[in-house]
Amino acid sequence: MDLTEKLAILGESARYDVSCSSSGSRREGKPGHVGNTVPAGLCHTWTADGRCVSLLKVLQTNQCVYDCVYCINRCSNQIRRTRFEPDELADLTMAFYRRNYIEGLFLSSAVWRCPDDTMELMIATLKRLREQYRFNGYIHAKAIPGCSDHLLEQMGRLADRVSINIEQCTTESLRLLAPQKAAQAIFQPIRYLSRRLITQKDELAHFRHTPRFSPAGQTTQIIVGASAEKDLQILRTAQKLYDSCQLKRVYYSAYLPINDDQRLPSLATAPPLLREHRLYQADWLLRFYQFTCDELIDESQPDLDLALDPKSAWAVRHLDQFPIELNQADYEQLLRVPGIGIRSARRIVAARRHHRLTLDDLKGMRISMKRAGWFITCNGRYGGPFLPNPENLRSLLCDQSGRQRQRSNQISLEEIYADSLCANV
Numbered sequence: 001m002d003l004t005e006k007l008a009i010l011g012e013s014a015r016y017d018v019s020c021s022s023s024g025s026r027r028e029g030k031p032g033h034v035g036n037t038v039p040a041g042l043c044h045t046w047t048a049d050g051r052c053v054s055l056l057k058v059l060q061t062n063q064c065v066y067d068c069v070y071c072i073n074r075c076s077n078q079i080r081r082t083r084f085e086p087d088e089l090a091d092l093t094m095a096f097y098r099r100n101y102i103e104g105l106f107l108s109s110a111v112w113r114c115p116d117d118t119m120e121l122m123i124a125t126l127k128r129l130r131e132q133y134r135f136n137g138y139i140h141a142k143a144i145p146g147c148s149d150h151l152l153e154q155m156g157r158l159a160d161r162v163s164i165n166i167e168q169c170t171t172e173s174l175r176l177l178a179p180q181k182a183a184q185a186i187f188q189p190i191r192y193l194s195r196r197l198i199t200q201k202d203e204l205a206h207f208r209h210t211p212r213f214s215p216a217g218q219t220t221q222i223i224v225g226a227s228a229e230k231d232l233q234i235l236r237t238a239q240k241l242y243d244s245c246q247l248k249r250v251y252y253s254a255y256l257p258i259n260d261d262q263r264l265p266s267l268a269t270a271p272p273l274l275r276e277h278r279l280y281q282a283d284w285l286l287r288f289y290q291f292t293c294d295e296l297i298d299e300s301q302p303d304l305d306l307a308l309d310p311k312s313a314w315a316v317r318h319l320d321q322f323p324i325e326l327n328q329a330d331y332e333q334l335l336r337v338p339g340i341g342i343r344s345a346r347r348i349v350a351a352r353r354h355h356r357l358t359l360d361d362l363k364g365m366r367i368s369m370k371r372a373g374w375f376i377t378c379n380g381r382y383g384g385p386f387l388p389n390p391e392n393l394r395s396l397l398c399d400q401s402g403r404q405r406q407r408s409n410q411i412s413l414e415e416i417y418a419d420s421l422c423a424n425v
């Protein structure tokens, strides 16, 4: 098999791994045009300093000894299999880099023979890139659950970001859908990386030239909708990972019906894209808006409201805390108002140092008054057209998000597959 064929197979096999950022583009190549954002093989991510970079996204191999029910590469599927030798993949990456096709590498892999053998193969690729070619570009490597600590250490020193996929949130789902993976084998490397990232921070404070270890941190991916987990379990897992393992990011990946297996939702089931979208919104609130998981959902209502974004849903349930006066509310209270984001909250705090704000002042602050108006007063004036009760406020807010909801439901399966190769950080 020549390199082009290997690249086509291993680029295609990597498209279901979503731990990278989206370019948001779905433009296919057309005759007479240049460029094509759809084919597998490229994805985008943001580096630690905020640059968006394009990455070659491939698997080291799709030869897998595991049989995870939801995965295209599972050993029981009849698909074309191949493997990059470390030299081949490093040479290919450099060739693309020199032609300015890519700025880095996203390297994942199926489990070839055993976790340690696969890690050795991946590390050999990274070593050739870093040591022989002196490649200084961005590398995101996926570690294999169950690998040894010393291999994780080597990978962390070579890659900018190392991540391990959790995929299922409970041991029951793991046992059912990924029987060869144990929770211990997944969480042990996550904890190792977390400890190393903490010691690295400490070392850097004392020694400027200490060797870097995964400077862009670690991330993980959870598959949504392949098993019975509720949003509450998923978000609690994410919150624990943010709080105790210092993860940079948790990715939620709507289950795509690829395999026909009775343990999975039926092939006719549409991927839960809107649910994935709501989870990303809730995740954003956990990371940047000082919400906790139990504020957003609880045991009595363990799934996020699909009709309303999580911040609006929370605000409608807590109308006793509104309306708030924008000239007096503290920064944390401002962040809880639907339609007011971090930048707008900062602008409000900065502007009111100079004068009392009026409703007219809010126009230039990129505040969505259609959403925020119901929850605020400004200089004593109520922002909404009338004072609503909880039920009609909910339906008014639902109507506003209806257009977006329709769009999410209309995305075709082809678009989802195209998206999944470059979906969200």
Ligand code: SF4
Pocket: 064, 065, 066, 067, 068, 071, 072, 073, 074, 075, 109, 110, 111, 178
């Ligand atoms: S280990 Fe499981 S999820 Fe990973 S490639 Fe193999 S079958 Fe797929």
